Amino acid sequence: MFNVLTTSRGAAPARRRTTRHDLVWAMLFLAPAAIALCVLRLLPTISAVASSLYKSFPGGIVTPTFAGAGNYLSLFGDPQFLGTISRTILFNLVINPLQIGIALLIAALLVRRVHFAGLWRTLIFIPITVPVVGSCVAWGAALNPQGPINALLSAVGGTPQPFFNSPSQALASIIVVASWIGIGYWMLFLISGLEAIPEEIYEAARLDRSGPIRTFFFITVPLLRRPLLFVLVADTVANFVLFVPVQLLTQGGPQHSTNLLMYDAYETTYTFGSVNTGAAEIVVLTTIMLAFVLLQFRLLREPK
Amino acid sequence: MKEENMRKHLRYIAVAVSAAAAIGLAGCSTGPSSPDSGNALSLPVKDPSATITVMSIDSLGDPNHDDKVVAAFEKAHPSIKVKWQTIPFNSLTSVEDTNISNKQGTPDVYWADQPRISALAARGEAEDLTSVFSKYKSSFDASPYESGIYNGKLWALPIENSTQLLYYNKDLLKRAGITDPSPDVDRRMTWEELGDLALKAKQAGAVNGLSFGQANTYYQLEPLPVSLGGSVGANGKGNLTPDIDSAAWIKAFQWYGKVYASGAAAKGQTYSTTDPDFLAGKTAFEVQGPWLLPQLPSSGVNWGVAPMPKFAGGKAVTPDGSWSLAINPFSKQKAASAIFLKWMAIDEGSGYIKYSPVTSLAASPTGKKIYFQNDVFATPEGRNAEAIIEHETAKTAVNRVGTVGYIEFETIVGKAFSDIQNGADVESTLKQASADLTVAWAKYKS
């Protein structure tokens, strides 16, 4: 990275120019992003964190009073909120590896040695193009206890299931809907990553008499480190802020079983108008999410 | 060399962050911090020249056609122009909150859900209408007018009201050997009877024995516990102490849970499927508001109406309440807004009711006269409906709980009803909801 200065007179000035040159260009190139960052993220974030330190009457017109850590103390003293946190963490421990794992398997299947690969990829990708409102309305109708899926189950001899109406099945049903929507998206990124792996590597593995499973886990996956990390992180962020399916299909129920942190924060902020408490919940949510993401960076980082 | 660069970087970042913070704090405090006192509420003799923005759940085109209402108003008051904003029902509260608290004065007038008016007033989101409009009290029905009162002042004017009826499908009842319920308000069915009859109808082949038109809403289900002598859901100072796990509440909702457990009523129905099912002839009994009436003639269903049931030994209770209009305290066109309110709710018997092609139950006697001129009330069953509606709105209507914490109440209690419908134990669900409500209301008590 940073070259050591040599004793040669001719070389030293050139390198110093290069360093300053890089720095100046870097600042120019980074300026638009930095400004966007300040205005679109920093400013409102400071405002949101500040807001979490105040208490106010819902609605935001009556002047707020400073409360320090008061909102956080009430939140962590509420057993329902603690339940929501643990539920959210559990949800993410399950859904992220699940979705990425399935996306990876499908990507591996479709990346070669399949007729009409482009067609299958498109079919699997289509769900992400459907607006979430439409997907949720459709799945809500399909998984209705009196709807077509249960009717099909009965027709083949199974028992109809309560799906969104049961505390034990509702969250799993949400996972199904979210996965149907999102897997195609991640699959595409993984396909690009897989196709960037040169054919020669696989030939070498074949010559080494390495079987397909062994090749996959010990050669392909490590070479996918960069796209895999990207996809895992992006999916984690998306699932931590997942709330439209919850809002449209279960509203956090039945019996709080689908009450995830993002939905809870939304309800607190927008339905109940308790902007400060909602801001505190978002701060908690973001912290937990960052912890997850940092963990993933650690686990998947390049070996030195 | 390296440390110099690092320090330079940090300096740039620090400057950027403090600049951002400064702009942010400045941005937060811009705008008038108190309502514009120079723009006082009044009903001037001469119309001002103004454009007002109205925020509503009604749309100008299909299906509400409020464009006709706007056209009529602008004809009556040519110097005032109306800009209309339609917001989906589910987001109305939050959009209103955000817009009003911006203090920029838009919208000038907005649709306010009657039970939420206390909460709106307490948050400072409604203009005090007492000085200008309290003298019109007698032009309105008592119950909807009362919903606009908080702390002794008037904050909104009702333009719509509602009640509930028991609709039934005569063919499905005949198939099950059930005699048509009487339309006489003094001979109404009991909920217990209805549960049995609905099950019978279902067993005779109806897809749904019974459905509640607005699944699991406090609005429709409030009469159940009140009929048994329970409260509307809260008491104490400012109605901020939950009262949803009393004996009356538990008994009422045990009945409710049983009706679903027995299969008489179908789980998983939503407000978007209940009416279409009845109109398609699949439902034997439906509890629903008068807005179903205009859709019945063209549906082909052989329909009848009866009054909403009560519990055996209990009193007859019906829900009521619908939309009112309120004025944004930061509005810059308060006089024009007041003129609009008056025209919508009072002038010509109620401009809104008179010119809206989609008839809604009015909140005033004069408005109701116009409402009952609708064709559907000319049929025999329609005349039954008219008599029932008149009686219920005057005698049995009980307003939903008036509390600044109404929104939390409706949300939490609605979820409890949903859980009970799905088979959860009634007593523990209501006790848990009561605990949730106490936590949610803590902020109003400090």
Added chain:
Amino acid sequence: MTTARAFSATRRSVGRTVLSAIIGALFIVPASWILLDSFRPNQEVLSSLTPLSWDLIIPSHLTLENYIDLLFQQGFGQSLLNSLIVCIASVVVGLAISSMAAYALAVLDFRGRGLVFAIIVISFMVPFEAIAIPLSQLFTTWGLANTLIGLILPGIGNGLAVFNLRQHFLGIPSSYREAAMLDGASEPRILFALYLRMSGSAITNSGLLIFLGQWTAFLWPLILISNSSEQLAPVSLANTFGEHGANYGENFAGAVLLALIPATTIFVLQRFFGRLSIASGEK
């Protein structure tokens, strides 16, 4: 490269194709149901749901009434146009900003580079919903409420796009840049004429990220826009579910219309995925 492709082509398996077809079907069936039902009157959509019969997949007749009503009576056409304008503008500006930042963070060399990268990516990962309200209040004060610009701005900063582009740029050997600099090219020229040309898939992916993010945005347009003439399509679509009823047919019609743009874009760009490989250029 050609030899390698031909080699794998001869070994395409029927078994894997069948498996792919099954998986493809699983994903496409619900979407095709939405498509089918968008051409049926709303009453029929509801009546076909229960009890189960061939009615579910065989309509009595096909009709365009949902589309016509939605586009011309409900003002959905205007909303679609607004969405298109906002998305395209966001992608153009967003890609420019992200690629410049990614270039600085991957190619240029300066102390604290890793820290700046971390800051940029992490800050844009703050969930948008978290800062939507304070941001909307700021925007209103600056006169950006009910404007398309107000809708475009939050979309141009995308940490994941920067992340993605940087990852890609890191994989491009520095020999290219050194050669170009010897030829006297300036940094902007290297970025725009050289690096971007070699980053087709990364640009497409990042552009997609930005586009889809804006195309599906719901919360932001909901709280920023109250004039129906500036509203975006997903929020307009929610108007099909009113207080006293819901129109599945129109909701699905709107869903199909909204799905068309990203679907065709993907289909067209399919060919660019994975095509440009670094390995092919090195020799």
